[in-house]
Amino acid sequence: MSARPEILVELPAAQPFAWRFPLERSALVVIDMQRDFVEPGGFGESLGNDVRPLQAIVPTVRALLDAWRAAGGFVVHTREGHAPDLHDCPPAKRNRGAPRLRIGDAGPMGRILVIGEPGHAIVPALAPQAGELVIDKPGKGAFHATPLQAELQRRGISHLVFAGVTTEVCVQTSMREANDRGYECLLVEDATASYFPAFKAATLAMLTAQGGIVGWTAPTAALTGALAAAARRPLEETP
């Protein structure tokens, strides 16, 4: 009996050149779409940032999630946060800058970036569904001090599609960690945001420079269109 052919999703207009991914060996990784970063009163705003650019992508990330889920793709959500005793938050992280509230301090959404507090939760519109993997991470990268690598290997995942916030901090760090571990990676251009639009633009440019030194980028519409086209294509036509 022959094995079922893989569903290959084609993105001919990805940057810096066409990308394709095998849906069953791919995961959508949504980075840190938490109230603490996206909503007023959280960690992001306590650092002096305007959270509106992050709020603006929530419907786009939702559209991407909807399309990925409808295609039967595997979803990973990450949450940045620390244990209540902050043993996993080194001073090198906690003492950065001069925020109004530091990690662990009490804010309007509970203790800032502490696991289990209201601000640590993923925004309701993007809440994880049953069967999706949620990775709690103490650092910027999704692989550092987490079980993500083991979970992806266990499922035979080889390709990662990234979305979430912030583009130049946790998203970029995670994508670089993933590429170093051998994953083929794509960042969804309009499903990621930064408090600093110039940093977002620079990140997209540097990830794809030099022939895609870290990976590829493409807009959400390209992903959702390609997923729908792959679903319509009879399996025997899959190239």
Ligand code: C5J
């Ligand atoms: C930050 C993140 N910016 N999720 N975290 O501290 O990018």
